[in-house]
Amino acid sequence: MEKKKPIKRHKALQPLSRQHHFGLLFSWKLRKGFSKNIDPERLQKYASWFFEKEIKPHFEAEEKYVFTVLKEENELIHRALKEHRRIENLFKENENPEKSLRQLKQELDAHIRFEERILFNEIQKVATASQLEKISEIHSENPSRPEYPDPFWEN
Numbered sequence: 627m628e629k630k631k632p633i634k635r636h637k638a639l640q641p642l643s644r645q646h647h648f649g650l651l652f653s654w655k656l657r658k659g660f661s662k663n664i665d666p667e668r669l670q671k672y673a674s675w676f677f678e679k680e681i682k683p684h685f686e687a688e689e690k691y692v693f694t695v696l697k698e699e700n701e702l703i704h705r706a707l708k709e710h711r712r713i714e715n716l717f718k719e720n721e722n723p724e725k726s727l728r729q730l731k732q733e734l735d736a737h738i739r740f741e742e743r744i745l746f747n748e749i750q751k752v753a754t755a756s757q758l759e760k761i762s763e764i765h766s767e768n769p770s771r772p773e774y775p776d777p778f779w780e781n
Contacts, residue, residue, distance in 0.1 A: 633742065636750050638758040642692065643746070645684050646738045647672050648771075652676050654732040658779035666724040673727060675689055677717040679772055688741075695722050695753045702745050709737045 635643050650692050652673075659669045689710070719726035747757055753761075 633747065635746065636753075636758060638753075638762040639746055639750065642684070643690065643742060645680065646742055648680055648770070649684075649734055649738050651682070653735050656727055656731045657683040660724075662778070662781075664778045666727065668776065669727050670720070670723040672776065672778070673730065675774055679712075681713070681717065687764065689763050692746075692749060695749045695757050699720060702748055704763055706737075706741065706745055707723070709733070709740070713737060747751070 655660065656669060657674070659672075693706060696703050713730065716726050716730040716733060
């Protein structure tokens, strides 16, 4: 069995890839919450907080600066934008929080893996040096990540 090499991510895209890691961690925390029978309303509060602090600014940066590297009609961009809208809707769904959060953790995981394994690789291949420089300039990492005050996933 051939071992997969880790993806060598261009420096300009590394902050976004690290944010993807936090998205996967978000899904893990939801899984932990469900396994501990945490009240779905409590999980919904965490999801709302995470959406505002992490997902919303992340999607905005990707859509404004990263996705524009590829042509607007590119099928990968269409897929990514469609998934962004779907994930946003799941974050905002309040009618059945348990159902939407269970779906959200699965769809967010799949979306992140798509962007990391397929979309970002394509962007890296075609991006010019000036496009990558622009992504580096506009996307600085937040050195002090806000901590959520209710670590329900611990214990």
